[in-house]
Amino acid sequence: MPAVARRRPPLRVRSPLRIAATLAAAAAVLAACGGPGGMAGEIVPDARITLAMAFGPSAGYAIDTDDAFVLSQLGVTESLVASGSDGEARPALATGWEQQQDDPRSWRFELRSGVTFQNGEPLTGEAAATALNWLAGVEAPPRALRGIGLAATADGPGAVRITTTAPDPILPLRLSSANAAILAPSAFGATPPSVQGTGTGPMTITRIDGTQTVTLERNDSYWGERPQLAGVTAEFVPDPSARALALRAGDVDIAQELPESAALEFTGDEYTNETVAAPRTASLLLNQSRAPFDDIRVRQGVTAAVDRTALGEQALAGSAVPASELFGPAVAWGSQDPVPPADPALARRLLTEAGFGPDNPLRVELGTYGTRAELPILATAVQEMLRAAGIEATIRVGDHDAREPALLDGDYDMYLLSRSYLLDVPDAGATLISDYSCDGSYNINRYCSPQFDALIAPLATETDPRARQEIFARAAEQLNADAVGVPLVHTRAGGVGHRVTGYAVDPLAKTLVVPGLAKTG
Numbered sequence: 001m002p003a004v005a006r007r008r009p010p011l012r013v014r015s016p017l018r019i020a021a022t023l024a025a026a027a028a029v030l031a032a033c034g035g036p037g038g039m040a041g042e043i044v045p046d047a048r049i050t051l052a053m054a055f056g057p058s059a060g061y062a063i064d065t066d067d068a069f070v071l072s073q074l075g076v077t078e079s080l081v082a083s084g085s086d087g088e089a090r091p092a093l094a095t096g097w098e099q100q101q102d103d104p105r106s107w108r109f110e111l112r113s114g115v116t117f118q119n120g121e122p123l124t125g126e127a128a129a130t131a132l133n134w135l136a137g138v139e140a141p142p143r144a145l146r147g148i149g150l151a152a153t154a155d156g157p158g159a160v161r162i163t164t165t166a167p168d169p170i171l172p173l174r175l176s177s178a179n180a181a182i183l184a185p186s187a188f189g190a191t192p193p194s195v196q197g198t199g200t201g202p203m204t205i206t207r208i209d210g211t212q213t214v215t216l217e218r219n220d221s222y223w224g225e226r227p228q229l230a231g232v233t234a235e236f237v238p239d240p241s242a243r244a245l246a247l248r249a250g251d252v253d254i255a256q257e258l259p260e261s262a263a264l265e266f267t268g269d270e271y272t273n274e275t276v277a278a279p280r281t282a283s284l285l286l287n288q289s290r291a292p293f294d295d296i297r298v299r300q301g302v303t304a305a306v307d308r309t310a311l312g313e314q315a316l317a318g319s320a321v322p323a324s325e326l327f328g329p330a331v332a333w334g335s336q337d338p339v340p341p342a343d344p345a346l347a348r349r350l351l352t353e354a355g356f357g358p359d360n361p362l363r364v365e366l367g368t369y370g371t372r373a374e375l376p377i378l379a380t381a382v383q384e385m386l387r388a389a390g391i392e393a394t395i396r397v398g399d400h401d402a403r404e405p406a407l408l409d410g411d412y413d414m415y416l417l418s419r420s421y422l423l424d425v426p427d428a429g430a431t432l433i434s435d436y437s438c439d440g441s442y443n444i445n446r447y448c449s450p451q452f453d454a455l456i457a458p459l460a461t462e463t464d465p466r467a468r469q470e471i472f473a474r475a476a477e478q479l480n481a482d483a484v485g486v487p488l489v490h491t492r493a494g495g496v497g498h499r500v501t502g503y504a505v506d507p508l509a510k511t512l513v514v515p516g517l518a519k520t521g
Contacts, residue, residue, distance in 0.1 A: 041270075043501065046218075046230040047519035049253040051512070052243040056211050056236025062192035064138050068178040071195055073506075074216060074234055075203035075227075075513035077181035080109055080128065080160075081172045083426045085279055085331050085507055087465045089172040093123065093182055093200060094160075097172055099463075104167040109175075111158050115223045117184035118204040119197040125154030131182045132162065132175075134193065142179030144424040169463040170427045177424055178510050202227040202515045211236060216513070228502070228518035240373075247496060253519065254497040254512075260319040266496045275494035277330035278507040279422040281323055282378060284486040289410040289446035292354065292362060299483035301350035302414075305389035306382060307342035312489045315381040316374055320489035325476040327421065327428065328490035330507050333469035335476065347389035356390065366393040368416035369400035378488060379416050407444045415444065418491065422508060428472045429459040436479065447484045 053073070059065040063077070071077045080094040089097075094109040115123040129152035135142060136150040149165030164171060174180065187198035196205045202222045207215040216232045235252065237243045244262035247255040266273050286293040286302065293299055312322040327334035348357075356362040366383060368375045376397055383393045393414065400417075407415060421431040433456060434440045438448040456475055462468050479485075497503040502516035 041499065041521040043228065044519040044521050045228075047228075048231040048233065049229060049500065049517075049519050050251065051232065051234045052237045052246050052252040052255040053234050053512075054238065054240070054243070054257040056238070057214075058211065060192055061195045061208070063181055063183060063195065064135055064140070064142050064179060064192070068142070068181060069509055071199070072178035072181065072201075072510045073512035074205075074214070074232065075201040075511075075515075076195060076205055076216070077178070077183070077199040078201050079176055079178070079180045080111075080182065081176040081180075083173055083176035083508075085422055085426055087173070087332070087427055087469060089176060092176070093128075094175075099167075099171075103163075105165070106161060106163045107171050108155055108159055108161050111160065112223060113158060115200055116221055117198055117200055118219050118221070119184055119186065120221070121184040121186060121198075123182065123200060124157050125160045126157075127185050128152065128160040128182050129154050130185050130188065132160070132180065134188055135179065142177060142424070144174045144177035144179055144430075148174070167461065169459075169461055170425065170429065173425050173427050176426065179424070203229075203232060203513055222515070225515040227515045229513070232513055247498060250498070252498075253500055254495060254503060256495045256512075258494060258496055260317050260494075263494055263496055266498070270499050272497040272500060272503045273494075274496075274503075274505045275492050276505050276507050277321060277328060278420075278491045278493040279327075279330040280418060280420040280491040281326060281328065282320070282372075282375065282416065282418045282488045282491065283323075283326070284382060284488055285407075285412075285415045285417055285444050286483075286485050287410055287412055287414070287444075287446055288484075292356070292364070293413070295354050296483055297350045297354040298356075298362070299485075301347040301354070301389065302386065302391070303340075303483055303486050304343045304350065305347035305391065306385050306486055306488065308339045308486075308488055309341070310385075311378060311381055315377055316489065320374065320491055323487035323490050325480055326487050327472065327476050330490065331422070331428070333428075333473045335473070342385065344385075344389045347391075351390055358390070361390060361392055363392045363394070364413040365396055366414045366416065367396045367398065367403065367412055369403070370397050371400065372418045374489075374491075375416050375418060382416070382488070408442070410446050412444075416488075417444070426508065427468065429456070429468060432456050432472065432475050433459065436475070436484065445485050447479075447482070449478070449482060452478055452482070 057067040057070050059067050061067045078093055082090045082092040093112055095112050097107055097109045100106040132152040136145055148168055152160055152162045155161040183193055184198040187193040202219050203216040204219045206217050214234050218227045218230050240259050243255040244258050246252045286299050288294050308322040312320045321328055322339040324337050324339045325335045366379055368379045370376050379395050386393045421428050434442040436447055437453050493505050493507050495505045499520045501518050501520050
């Protein structure tokens with residue numbers, strides 16, 4: 001059976017202004033290279049494996065796009081900082097960092113010595129500055145670095161100094177983004193920058209076949225643990241059934257994101273079958289800028305009408321966790337409270353108080369998109385639950401990118417959206433500010449509460465991870481109290497490996513091919 005991620009133990013908070021590279025921290029990084037995957041038989045030295053990946057490149061492996069996540073998972077690129085969903089920053093290409101006392105807008109990052117890019121160029125302060133300044137200067141900078149005024153300069157051969165327009169308490173976490181990968185200076189002679197031979201990771205790209213496959217070989221000059229695999233072939237297979245079929249036929253060694261029903265077929269010691277809670281929430285957004293959802297009673301009525309347990313366990317066949325709030329079991333600050341039961345009678349009473357009933361039924365449009373397969377399923381189930389409470393919802397499935405401008409302008413009723421609240425930065429502050437503050441750039445709910453803005457205001461300066469997480473938890477409570485949309489389910493991330501060891505599912509979708517990944521006989 002798939003293993004379900006357990007709640008993490010309490011965090012040990014480090015000094016927010018100086019993080020030193022210690023032997024313990026280095027050991028933690030190297031331990032992460034291996035992962036918890038099981039083993040059936042002995043390791044096959046210098047083996048090759050084939051992956052069936054769920055998401056492939058769509059922008060020519062441009063590092064400033066979401067293709068950066070593909071490169072990071074394949075072990076091609078690395079960033080100055082590593083991180084997980086615990087909100088802690090850890091050494092990677094940088095071994096330590098310090099926020100400058102005389103100018104809190106500036107941080108100094110000490111680089112790991114002896115690191116070379118896959119083509120032999122050395123990692124220097126100038127190389128790191130070149131990579132980061134290129135990212136900050138593109139027309140649409142990556143989300144993790146957008147709008148902060150990032151500028152980097154070499155501080156000697158072994159360090160880089162990074163400044164922002166205003167003091168940024170989570171700059172190290174921003175630099176853990178897959179988009180913040182450091183490429184060799186020679187990479188930037190091409191558009192987009194060339195990623196063949198210009199990363200620092202354990203694997204280097206040797207051949208790209210369009211958007212279908214990519215071939216990689218071991219980077220024998222890798223600074224860390226020597227990679228176990230001699231090479232990897234990644235096949236990009238968007239159809240989950242096709243990924244399951246390829247694994248069943250023995251054509252691939254690891255298949256990502258299989259349907260729950262298919263994943264359960266792979267049992268026995270030869271399989272590593274893992275499912276973990278992911279920091280992604282599918283929510284029903286409600287437009288508070290106009291009737292009827294400017295009335296909290298209507299929003300509370302919708303909340304009462306939806307059976308979130310049934311959505312996760314029945315509509316999605318157990319492949320998602322019912323959501324009691326914005327955050328969930330993937331993060332240490334997520335609520336462990338049970339999901340409130342549906343109450344159609346309460347929903348009808350609240351709607352009656354708001355002026356709706358049999359003689360004046362509430363009719364709304366429920367929009368969503370189909371690129372995430374679970375969303376149309378959820379929309380259909382929610383439609384039936386709303387109908388039981390007296391709400392008639394017409395479903396509209398369309399292209400999200402085309403619809404997004406209208407959503408941001410407040411031209412919609414209800415919208416079903418899947419959003420990762422840690423995708424770009426493993427800190428929920430960015431999502432709370434962009435999605436829920438009065439001036440938020442992605443506030444599709446059109447929610448504006450001075451009380452909420454005051455609650456999250458300390459995130460602008462707070463560096464203590466535990467203190468930030470306390471704010472995250474209180475913010476989620478207020479969003480529930482104000483009925484700001486309806487969090488429906490939290491996604492699970494999963495995958496199955498056949499006769500491999502060192503394989504682990506990363507809920508942040510940044511790691512997959514690590515030095516400890518190996519084939520077993």
